[in-house]
Amino acid sequence: MKEQLAKIRTEALAAFEGAQDSAALDALRVQYLGKKGELTAVLKQMGRLSAEERPAMGQLANEVRAALEEAIESASKKLEAAALEAKLEAEAVDVTIPGAPVSIGHKHPMYSALDEIKDIFVGMGFTVLDGPEVELAYYNFDRLNAEEGHPSRDWSDTFYFDADSRVMLRSQTSPMQVHAMETMPLPIRIIAPGRVYRKDEVDATHSPMFHQVEGMVIDKNVTMADLKGTLNAVVEQLFGKGTVTRFRPHHFPFTEPSCEMDVQCHKCGGKGCPTCKGEGWIEVLGAGMIHPKVLEMSGIDPEVYSGWAFGMGLERLAMRQFKITDLRLIFENDIRFLEQF
Ligand SMILES: [Zn+2]
Numbered sequence: 001m002k003e004q005l006a007k008i009r010t011e012a013l014a015a016f017e018g019a020q021d022s023a024a025l026d027a028l029r030v031q032y033l034g035k036k037g038e039l040t041a042v043l044k045q046m047g048r049l050s051a052e053e054r055p056a057m058g059q060l061a062n063e064v065r066a067a068l069e070e071a072i073e074s075a076s077k078k079l080e081a082a083a084l085e086a087k088l089e090a091e092a093v094d095v096t097i098p099g100a101p102v103s104i105g106h107k108h109p110m111y112s113a114l115d116e117i118k119d120i121f122v123g124m125g126f127t128v129l130d131g132p133e134v135e136l137a138y139y140n141f142d143r144l145n146a147e148e149g150h151p152s153r154d155w156s157d158t159f160y161f162d163a164d165s166r167v168m169l170r171s172q173t174s175p176m177q178v179h180a181m182e183t184m185p186l187p188i189r190i191i192a193p194g195r196v197y198r199k200d201e202v203d204a205t206h207s208p209m210f211h212q213v214e215g216m217v218i219d220k221n222v223t224m225a226d227l228k229g230t231l232n233a234v235v236e237q238l239f240g241k242g243t244v245t246r247f248r249p250h251h252f253p254f255t256e257p258s259c260e261m262d263v264q265c266h267k268c269g270g271k272g273c274p275t276c277k278g279e280g281w282i283e284v285l286g287a288g289m290i291h292p293k294v295l296e297m298s299g300i301d302p303e304v305y306s307g308w309a310f311g312m313g314l315e316r317l318a319m320r321q322f323k324i325t326d327l328r329l330i331f332e333n334d335i336r337f338l339e340q341f
Pocket of ligand 1: 270271275280
């Protein structure tokens, strides 16, 4: 019996050591330690031993069982480690292989122009505001002195959401003037860039969606001279020192007096050429002194405070800056076009 146990021990340990995977090891566990296993079979013969022999043999049998169990445990751990190693090997990534190049785009030319404008105004102490594109006609028109019946409120010009013409896509960034007057303490210096919407057919110079930059200053003793001085300084930074401007009288409901500002054509120096359509001047923006009624409606006393405001089309500015001749190119986002900037 002693020899039998020694033989089982030697054979089993060698077998466990040689097991190729955990399934094979499980089979061996059953073969040696299972209910019908080899060790169990030997232990069943214990009854035939004499009372003197039994304790020693029992102890030996237990030692063999413990040795076998320990060997299975360590073989199992070795197999697990090997399996993990193989898995890692199979899934390994060669970090020395050069990566696929990632193509990085760049800022849209119109947004580069906007960034430049923002920089100039922030440098002069203006705050940049953002506001809603879905707007109440109350803010887009009424509060800007364009009352019921004003032609710009017509359904043929404006995208309304409701039959009562109360909710609309803003047709200008000017409602941001009113939002600023309602929420900001005086004095106010803001610009508000953003998308605006009008019922225009798409052609080389029109689109139903385009961008404006609104600007407004309200303080004590603000005059038309401040408007001209500030806008001339902005234009010099945008188009170069010594850029000549002119201010023509115009009409807007929310400013009085109102004007449009032109810059002298950089191509021909004012003589007239295709770039300026023979005019010698290029229109840049509309501006004016804020109408006293607009200030009053926002609770600002026009006897104490005055202000000026302007609005410029961003696409037109970018077209001028980058010599783009067709507005549609700005929105089509053809990569062959955009890559040129
Ligand atoms: Zn010209």
